[in-house]
Amino acid sequence: MTAASKLPAHVAAQANKASPNLVKEIFYGIGLGIFGGSFWKIHHLNERRKTEEFYARLEAGEITVNNCKGLTSIHQRCGSSCALGGVSSMPH
Amino acid sequence: MSLKNTWLFPIAYCDAAEPWQLGFQDAATPMMQGIIDLHHDIFFFLIIILIFVLWMLVRALWHFHYKRNPIPERVVHGTTIEIIWTIFPSIILMFIAIPSFALLYSMDEVVDPTITIKAIGHQRYWTYEYSDYNSSDEQSLTFDSYMIPEDDLELGQLRLLEVDNRVVVPAKTHLRMIITSADVLHSWAVPSLGVKCDAVPGRLNQTSIFIKREGVYYGQCSELCGTNHAFMPIVVEAVSLDDYVSWVSNKLD
Numbered sequence: 001m002t003a004a005s006k007l008p009a010h011v012a013a014q015a016n017k018a019s020p021n022l023v024k025e026i027f028y029g030i031g032l033g034i035f036g037g038s039f040w041k042i043h044h045l046n047e048r049r050k051t052e053e054f055y056a057r058l059e060a061g062e063i064t065v066n067n068c069k070g071l072t073s074i075h076q077r078c079g080s081s082c083a084l085g086g087v088s089s090m091p092h
Numbered sequence: 093m094s095l096k097n098t099w100l101f102p103i104a105y106c107d108a109a110e111p112w113q114l115g116f117q118d119a120a121t122p123m124m125q126g127i128i129d130l131h132h133d134i135f136f137f138l139i140i141i142l143i144f145v146l147w148m149l150v151r152a153l154w155h156f157h158y159k160r161n162p163i164p165e166r167v168v169h170g171t172t173i174e175i176i177w178t179i180f181p182s183i184i185l186m187f188i189a190i191p192s193f194a195l196l197y198s199m200d201e202v203v204d205p206t207i208t209i210k211a212i213g214h215q216r217y218w219t220y221e222y223s224d225y226n227s228s229d230e231q232s233l234t235f236d237s238y239m240i241p242e243d244d245l246e247l248g249q250l251r252l253l254e255v256d257n258r259v260v261v262p263a264k265t266h267l268r269m270i271i272t273s274a275d276v277l278h279s280w281a282v283p284s285l286g287v288k289c290d291a292v293p294g295r296l297n298q299t300s301i302f303i304k305r306e307g308v309y310y311g312q313c314s315e316l317c318g319t320n321h322a323f324m325p326i327v328v329e330a331v332s333l334d335d336y337v338s339w340v341s342n343k344l345d
Contacts, residue, residue: 020155029147033140044132065306
């Protein structure tokens with residue numbers, strides 16, 4: 001005998017009364033998925049914006065790339081009083 | 093990476109493998125940028141599908157737990173939902189295929205290269221030939237590139253990645269790489285440049301590169317080729333055109 005068949009009929013009927021709405025659950029799932037995916041999309045758009053900003057500033061000459069002992073670093077042009085000189089840093 | 097206050101904090105680009113690295117190296121070519129963008133597009137759909145499937149799974153476990161639902165459902169088929177869950181994935185695949193094919197065909201676009209460089213794989217080192225230039229005795233510019241052993245590394249150099257002679261190329265110039273091998277299979281791969289090309293003995297494989305910024309880009313042999321497969325790295329150094337011309341002149345002299 002299964003567990004269900006051991007139950008009185010009125011209890012069994014009540015237990016299965018609140019059956020889930022499939023369409024609602026699907027919409028909730030898709031909604032949550034889009035909500036989560038939007039965070040990734042925001043991250044992607046942010047990364048793309050930073051990259052475009054970097055190359056725009058490189059083209060405009062606002063920043064330079066310094067190859068020092070094989071380590072590439074970026075310096076902002078700050079006129080003749082630049083104190084950075086040939087400072088380089090490890091790849092992050 | 094933040095570009096604000098760069099005068100305070102010099103920022104270095106990630107053009108080499110790092111310990112515990114999770115994501116891609118920073119792109120230095122339009123091809124690699126396209127690959128990263130495609131990955132981001134597909135990952136967006138992946139997250140949606142993952143959350144949706146996990147939600148349905150958890151809700152099914154919740155609603156149909158034997159205590160809440162002692163009498164099991166006897167649903168055996170549902171034509172409408174079966175049609176829906178066939179068509180929806182097809183639509184998602186179409187959204188994925190569009191940027192994928194766009195990138196694939198853009199990779200095949202041919203642009204007349206300015207410089208041609210041959211990379212020849214040997215067991216445990218690479219040989220590079222710049223056949224566009226000849227020295228006084230008509231020998232093209234050729235050199236071998238061996239990994240610097242760990243004992244000979246200087247402070248700040250990268251283990252298993254540094255070489256004695258780098259591939260020096262001009263930035264913002266269309267390059268053609270011809271890859272082949274003198275013995276067994278190798279693969280010439282540089283992640284930052286979005287390049288991976290098999291080196292097959294008896295065959296010339298071609299790939300094109302356009303490096304958008306100066307820098308030093310590290311890669312490694314990517315086809316098992318013997319005991320020293322892990323010890324034949326690739327280093328590409330992109331410099332300004334003037335520096336490149338000086339380098340070529342020095343090498344030819």
